[in-house]
Amino acid sequence: KGLMPNPKTGTVTFEVEKAIGEIKAGKVEYRVDKAGNIHVPIGKVSFEDEKLVENFTTMYDTILKAKPAAAKGVYVKNVAVTSTMGPGVKVDSS
Template sequence: MATLTKKHKSLNEKLGDNQKLYSIDDAIQLLKDLQSAKFDQTLEVALNLGVDPRHADQMVRGMVTLPSGTGKDVKVAVFARGDKAEAALAAGADKVGAEDLMEDMLAGNLDYGRVIATPDMMGVVGRLGKTLGPKGLMPNPKLGTVTPNVADAVKAAKSGQIEFRVEKAGIIHGGIGKLSFSNEALRANFDAFVDAIVKAKPSGAKGKYLRKVGLSSSMGPGLKIDVAEVHGG
């Protein structure tokens, strides 16, 4: 077992009771102080919501643009033809096509973080339901990934727009930036993420909506956030 440095012993002591509630800013700083991995870790947020997503009127899903970006290079594939295809390429899409792109994906080439399509291409994209659906990549008009404005959708995906979707247990997870970001940048991303989920509160939600909030890093501990400090909490 690796020997703990004095710094890490001190920081572990700071964690103390794992039931302690932290302010958002203190949690961000503590996770930065605790990082020891040799890569730039992601700051992750988890929200426990008062919803049961098995009911359609309690589903929480949408997109949010993180003002400070994600720190990740998102690969984007676009289903489009003609001028729309050219516009998507000009906007920075990594792969653009039609039937050829469909066949490529059916062959297992699915290394994309976002798949976008023009409305007229959904007949082709529909054949990929069982391929893209389980990976959460199926284009959806409600999320803005089925759109005639593919160039704008590509730019949004590349500049920090992420999708959120509640899981069966009523929890939403999201990566909201790298620990190398400034504290202010991470706090701005946190606020934007939470605000988007608060605004997406479904009509069927009963009782307290935002029940628990946690922050963690890729290799770090999970810290409980004082919900009273969180907008909408």
């Protein structure tokens, strides 16, 4: 499911040079699953703590800016960070 290239998701493009430039510049796309969870990579285990915090902060701010104007109530209820096969660690996002 969702593995085929699709113009909607940006995996098919006629502007190859632009797409390569965006990827090299660090473009990251995130998706929301059926339960409302957002899955997005913020780094690797080998990254320094400061870099992971910077990436997390940037990602979190981007998600809050993407909040639809029609969305009411609490937009982000809780946050957890995990490695690929590791346990989730809750994060105080305030």
